[in-house]
Amino acid sequence: MKSKWWLISLLICLIVAIFSPLASSSPDGLERVAEDKGFIELANDAPFQIIADYVFPGIENEAVATITAGIIGTLILFGLAYGVAWLLTSSRRKQTYQPASNRKD
Amino acid sequence: MHIPDGFLSTSTVAVASVISIGGVAGAVKIVGKELKEKQVPLMGVLAAFIFAAQMLNFPIAGGTSGHFMGAALAAIILGPWAGVLIMTCVLIAQCLIFQDGGLLALGANILNMGIIGSFSSYYIYRLIISFNNSRNAKLVGSFVASWVAIVLASIACALELAISGSSPTSIVLPAMAGVHALIGIVEGLITTVVLRVIMASRADLLESQPVTR
Numbered sequence: 385m386k387s388k389w390w391l392i393s394l395l396i397c398l399i400v401a402i403f404s405p406l407a408s409s410s411p412d413g414l415e416r417v418a419e420d421k422g423f424i425e426l427a428n429d430a431p432f433q434i435i436a437d438y439v440f441p442g443i444e445n446e447a448v449a450t451i452t453a454g455i456i457g458t459l460i461l462f463g464l465a466y467g468v469a470w471l472l473t474s475s476r477r478k479q480t481y482q483p484a485s486n487r488k489d
Numbered sequence: 490m491h492i493p494d495g496f497l498s499t500s501t502v503a504v505a506s507v508i509s510i511g512g513v514a515g516a517v518k519i520v521g522k523e524l525k526e527k528q529v530p531l532m533g534v535l536a537a538f539i540f541a542a543q544m545l546n547f548p549i550a551g552g553t554s555g556h557f558m559g560a561a562l563a564a565i566i567l568g569p570w571a572g573v574l575i576m577t578c579v580l581i582a583q584c585l586i587f588q589d590g591g592l593l594a595l596g597a598n599i600l601n602m603g604i605i606g607s608f609s610s611y612y613i614y615r616l617i618i619s620f621n622n623s624r625n626a627k628l629v630g631s632f633v634a635s636w637v638a639i640v641l642a643s644i645a646c647a648l649e650l651a652i653s654g655s656s657p658t659s660i661v662l663p664a665m666a667g668v669h670a671l672i673g674i675v676e677g678l679i680t681t682v683v684l685r686v687i688m689a690s691r692a693d694l695l696e697s698q699p700v701t702r
Binding site for chain 1: 495522530531533535539551556582587591592660
């Protein structure tokens with residue numbers, strides 16, 4: 385149980401993602417300022433769209449599409465940051481391991 | 490506060506990108522050297538939580554919403570360099586997969602929400618708990634640090650917009666700082682509640698020395 389704390393934490397993150405359809409659709413702080421101060425039209429659309437605006441394409445029900453996007457993103461971020469941290473520390477693990485194994489005695 | 494492409498001038502994009510590349514390179518080096526094995530899954534969990542929580546825009550005054558930033562939460566738990574790395578993962582995924590934040594503006598977004606957010610919150614938190622290390626002081630410190638972090642990030646964002654000629658400083662700076670002073674209250678509450686839950690359930694995760702240099 386104790387070693388699986390991160391699994392429980394990840395489940396909590398996924399539950400948070402499931403609540404994403406309840407999010408306010410009002411413009412956020414920067415968008416609001418850009419609209420009010422008249423520079424929102426400077427924004428360019430992205431040259432490509434994958435899961436644009438956190439709505440998974442091809443799903444009729446918008447809440448389901450948002451939840452799907454949220455779950456996919458949450459899992460990707462867990463894997464990405466875990467993977468990056470693991471890779472960065474794995475080189476050090478090798479380094480600290482080698483002196484012991486290479487010891488000539 | 491994700492800046493889309495088109496808001497920033499080429500020179501602003503260039504300068505912000507160079508600073509961010511340097512910051513992320515430093516983070517890679519220091520996290521690789523200092524992060525403990527036990528903290529590796531925590532990196533994943535924090536990135537996942539920050540992404541999910543950022544989707545939950547909450548309404549604030551006047552038809553405006555705000556969302557969690559998360560740099561303070563990451564930096565308080567794992568130190569500023571790990572915070573930079575976690576925020577960079579979140580911002581890259583949001584930019585490439587979810588078209589939130591421009592491709593060219595990625596460096597500026599990493600600078601504002603990652604580097605400025607992580608370092609300001611970490612050092613303010615440390616300063617506050619250097620006077621009083623009690624649990625309540627830590628909770629107050631995390632609230633203040635989170636609020637300052639998002640307000641400073643919004644000020645940096647405003648200055649970049651002003652330097653780029655998108656909007657004059659006298660207009661965009663008070664507007665951005667004002668909105669984010671409100672959003673920062675919720676930012677502070679979320680950080681403090683999450684820290685309180687970790688203190689109650691897995692205080693040992695907070696005990697190991699955060700990654701600093």
